[in-house]
Amino acid sequence: MVEVFAVASGKGGTGKTTSTVALGMALADRYDVTVVDADTGMANLLFHAGLSDVETTLHDVLAGDRPIGEATYDRFGMRVVPCGTSLDGFRDADPKRLREAVATLATDTDVLLLDSPPALDSRAAVLPIVMADRIVVVLQPTIPAISDGLKVQEYASSYGTGVAGVLFNKVRPDEDIEGIAEKTERYFDGPTLATVPESEQAREARRAGRPLLAHAPECDAAGAFRRVADGLSVQPVPSETVADRVRSAVIPEPP
Numbered sequence: 001m002v003e004v005f006a007v008a009s010g011k012g013g014t015g016k017t018t019s020t021v022a023l024g025m026a027l028a029d030r031y032d033v034t035v036v037d038a039d040t041g042m043a044n045l046l047f048h049a050g051l052s053d054v055e056t057t058l059h060d061v062l063a064g065d066r067p068i069g070e071a072t073y074d075r076f077g078m079r080v081v082p083c084g085t086s087l088d089g090f091r092d093a094d095p096k097r098l099r100e101a102v103a104t105l106a107t108d109t110d111v112l113l114l115d116s117p118p119a120l121d122s123r124a125a126v127l128p129i130v131m132a133d134r135i136v137v138v139l140q141p142t143i144p145a146i147s148d149g150l151k152v153q154e155y156a157s158s159y160g161t162g163v164a165g166v167l168f169n170k171v172r173p174d175e176d177i178e179g180i181a182e183k184t185e186r187y188f189d190g191p192t193l194a195t196v197p198e199s200e201q202a203r204e205a206r207r208a209g210r211p212l213l214a215h216a217p218e219c220d221a222a223g224a225f226r227r228v229a230d231g232l233s234v235q236p237v238p239s240e241t242v243a244d245r246v247r248s249a250v251i252p253e254p255p
């Protein structure tokens with residue numbers, strides 16, 4: 001049994017990669033978790049998970065050169081599939097092969113988290129959303145971020161992908177987050193899972209190349225990410241059903 005989540009936002013830089021790794025670690029207390037850097041054009045999950053030196057990445061899999069198992073690493077209590085950062089690697093990556101890779105991973109994990117690219121402007125950018133059962137929308141409490149998040153929700157629902165909830169990230173103390181969250185919830189199909197504060201520890205963790213929950217597990221932001229994981233209520237589906245659906249997912253046109 002497995003559920004596939006795409007961690008998405010529309011707007012860039014809201015904290016999708018940070019959130020993917022943090023949620024993965026938090027969920028790994030209860031589930032067998034696999035996280036995938038599905039941002040194959042601007043990959044950087046490897047820098048958040050101490051994997052910047054690995055030899056084989058998702059790019060090699062998407063080029064048809066390696067099986068997905070060789071790009072899967074056990075780190076921080078979860079399985080992590082990093083993606084390479086070279087332009088050549090992106091050029092040689094066939095997004096269609098991502099379906100088979102994700103389908104294979106889905107047969108052997110409880111929760112699969114796909115760190116998704118910002119924007120909706122290419123097949124590589126929209127495919128994770130199409131393959132997922134539900135999206136987690138990572139917002140900053142700003143009009144542009146909320147507007148872009150709504151576009152992602154609209155796009156996701158046009159492909160039958162649901163919304164697990166909304167996560168507000170990088171929230172500053174001077175922001176009326178409760179008021180903003182209350183208004184925002186009216187427009188999203190899922191609840192506000194938690195609000196994660198703007199956090200020096202989150203920045204430090206990135207610089208140290210470690211997940212926030214490993215670097216500063218007691219900080220407020222880490223606690224907030226654990227609340228997001230608690231609120232996610234995973235809805236597992238038989239693995240073979242998910243794998244078949246992912247394998248046969250239409251390679252979508254960007255909107």
Ligand SMILES: Nc1ncnc2c1ncn2[C@@H]1O[C@H](COP(=O)(O)OP(=O)(O)OP(=O)(O)O)[C@@H](O)[C@H]1O
Pocket residue numbers: 009011012013014015016017018019039042116117118169170171196197198199200202203206221
């Ligand atoms: N709660 C937080 N407080 C402070 N800084 C944060 C927080 N969350 C993330 N960051 C920082 O913000 C930057 C962007 O975060 P991240 O890479 O996770 O965003 P992203 O949405 O994945 O970006 P992209 O759209 O480029 O993929 C990073 O430097 C990260 O360390």
Ligand SMILES: [Mg+2]
Pocket residue numbers: 016017018039044115116
């Ligand atoms: Mg990212």
